[in-house]
Amino acid sequence: MMMKLGQMLRKEPVYDAGGRSGVWDGTFHGGHVGLTSGLIAGMQVATSIGWRDVAALQEGDKVLTFDEGMQPVRRITKRWTYTDQGRTPASLWPLHVPAGALGNRSAMTLLPEQPVMVESDAGEAMFGDPFTLIPALALEGYKGIEREHVRKPIEVVILHFDTEQVVFGNIGALFHCPAEEAVTIAGLMEDRYVPGYEVLSLTQARMFVDALIDEDAQDYAWMQEERRQRGREARHYAS
Incomplete structure (x- = not known):
């Protein structure tokens, strides 16, 4: 029996270079790079009193989440990463995201993981869900x-909630944040699945x-054909 596309491309937990599975847990990766996940200071996050710099948030502040509305931040961790730019391989550089690329109103920088x-x-079409975490x-x-070449250390802010959440950043983009329990010693020692959001493996x-990219190319081709068709109709009625 032929497998359905959704079965062939079933979402798999992400595995990073350190062999960790599951969604990011907000832990410090170690090594000279430090964190490669988290929100960069300066990013605007939707809260109960409007858009605020993630670095200005405090424990107890309520943040707008994708699935559960306003949720209180239980803990905030701040770290500096890329403190030794000369030793950071290009594969771990952060990414520059132009305005509008992910629904974000202004340009922003993202950590690779x-x-x-x-x-x-x-x-x-691929997973049976229009919302995909990657x-x-x-x-x-x-x-x-x-x-984006790292030219100076970057301050990273990690928001922890009671459960995993997806938050709104830079007026339109969506980012995953870990659960508070994900960084406890017990949670780190136990190799067990914790229900929550699934993140695709890098390959998937x-x-x-x-x-x-193919979808965007098809949309562009369709729009171009629509313009040509309107042009032909306009010339026909003008003649």
């Missing part, structure tokens, strides 16, 4: 998104982004 939620018809690194080459995420 930060899960990003993308809404698309391709997601619906590591930011997979977006390289999509709508002008490219790796790149396949998905290729589909997004």
Whole structure:
């Protein structure tokens, strides 16, 4: 029996270079690079009192989440990453995201392993869900998104909630944040599945982004044909 497309491209937990599985847990990766996930200071996050710099938030502040409305931040962790730019391999550089590429109103910078939620018809066709979480690194080459050379240390802010959440950033983009319990010692020692959001593996995420690029190309071709058709009709009525 032929497998359905959704079965062939079933979402798999992401595995990073360190062999960790599951969604990002907000833990410090170690090594000279430090964190490769989290929100960069300066990013605007939707809260109960409007858009605020993620670095200005405090524990207890309420943040607008994708699935559960306003939720209080239980803990905030701040770290500096890319403190030794000369030793950072290009594969771990952050990504520059132009305005509008992910629904964001202004340009922004993302860390390579930060899960990003993308809404698309391709997601619906491939996985049965229009909302897909992928590591930011997979977006390289999509709508002008490219790796950005690290010239100075970057402050990273990690928001922890009671459960995993997806939050709104830079007026339109969507980002995954970990649960508070994900960073406890017990949680780190136990190799068990914790129900929550699924993030595509990098391999699947790149396949998905290729589909997004094809989808955009088809939409562009359709719009161009529509313009040509309107031009032909206008010339016909004018003659």
